[in-house]
Amino acid sequence: AQSVAQPEDQVNVAEGNPLTVKCTYSVSGNPYLFWYVQYPNRGLQFLLKYITGDNLVKGSYGFEAEFNKSQTSFHLKKPSALVSDSALYFCAVRDGLTGGGNKLTFGTGTQLKVEL
Amino acid sequence: KAGVTQTPRYLIKTRGQQVTLSCSPISGHRSVSWYQQTPGQGLQFLFEYFSETQRNKGNFPGRFSGRQFSNSRSEMNVSTLELGDSALYLCASSLDQIYNSPLHFGNGTRLTVT
Numbered sequence: 001a002q003s004v005a006q007p008e009d010q011v012n013v014a015e016g017n018p019l020t021v022k023c024t025y026s027v028s029g030n031p032y033l034f035w036y037v038q039y040p041n042r043g044l045q046f047l048l049k050y051i052t053g054d055n056l057v058k059g060s061y062g063f064e065a066e067f068n069k070s071q072t073s074f075h076l077k078k079p080s081a082l083v084s085d086s087a088l089y090f091c092a093v094r095d096g097l098t099g100g101g102n103k104l105t106f107g108t109g110t111q112l113k114v115e116l
Numbered sequence: 117k118a119g120v121t122q123t124p125r126y127l128i129k130t131r132g133q134q135v136t137l138s139c140s141p142i143s144g145h146r147s148v149s150w151y152q153q154t155p156g157q158g159l160q161f162l163f164e165y166f167s168e169t170q171r172n173k174g175n176f177p178g179r180f181s182g183r184q185f186s187n188s189r190s191e192m193n194v195s196t197l198e199l200g201d202s203a204l205y206l207c208a209s210s211l212d213q214i215y216n217s218p219l220h221f222g223n224g225t226r227l228t229v230t
Contacts, residue, residue, distance in 0.1 A: 032216060043120070043206055043221035051216045090159065102147050102210050102219060103172045106159040 002027045002095040006107035013081045013114050021076040021110045023091030032094040033074045034104065035065055037087045044090060050074060061085070081114045088112075117142055120222035122207050128228045134195040137225045141188050141209030147171075148190040149219060150182060153204040162205075165190055166212070194227075202229045 003026045013019045025031055032051055036044040048059025055067045065076045074091060088111050092104040121140040129135050141148050149172075150162040161174040165184035182192040188209075194201055204226050208219035 034218060036221075041223070041226075043122075043223045044208075044219075046218040046220065049216070049218055102149050102164050102208075103161050103174070104149075104219065105161070106151075108158050 002093050002105045004091050004093050004105055004107035006089075006091055006110045008110050009108075010111040010113065013112070015083050015114050015116050016080050019076075019078050019081040019085070019112065019114070021089050021091075021112060023074045023076065023107060024072050025074060025091070025093045026072060027093055027095040029095055031072075031074075033065075033067065034092040034094075035059065035063070035074075035076050036090045036092060036106075038090065038109075039087050047076070047089075081112075083114050083116060086112055086114045120207055120209050120220055122205075122222035122225050124225060125223065126226045126228075128230065129197050130230055131197055131199060133197050134193060135197060135227060136191055136193045137205055137207075137227075139190045139192075139207030139209075139222060141190070141207075142220055145209035145211055145220070146188055147210040147212055148184055148188060149208045149210070150190070150192050151206045151208065152176075153206055153224070154202075159206075162192065197229045199229050201227065203227060 005024045034049045035047040038044050050057045050067045058064045088109050091107040123138045147166045149164040152160045164172040168184045179195045184190045204224045206224045208221045211217040
């Protein structure tokens, strides 16, 4: 069975500083990995995905993520945080081994708080 | 392009009643998935439909059901509501998993069961 772990419930960062939100995963086959962001009373917005290829994936709003197969990690990063980045971030995985379907398994979420 | 539209946005029901939630996917998207979000359990997969067929199902009781119409619009139904069914129900659409396209989520329906 596939699973995702986000070890930090909350991450606090000062505006202008780099941020990292951690994610590790477990799948049977090749991992298809995603990051989503959720603002209060809204649905999830897609940030970026890793399917195959370069280990550094660039996404929306200046976010990027680093895929590390040996450590089974897919950490979300941003060089310079903004107060408007404050939100709930979810890592998700789809197991490439299972045929068909868009079932994603989500982590528990990390609340990012960017302060002035 | 219009995004994923979910109606209604808020719903209050009483235990034992049933409820139907609606989802209109992004134009051209053929896959529709449903997720339940609660503070305790997080985001949990309910089911996925593609071309009017259920392609995947999560670990929820039979009280939870869904369907997809020929225009890709989807509905989910919860019968005999329980207090624990109070949650944000999110619908997401996608082109298809072959393209590894991401899920695009609606803003959800907030269901409160009293």
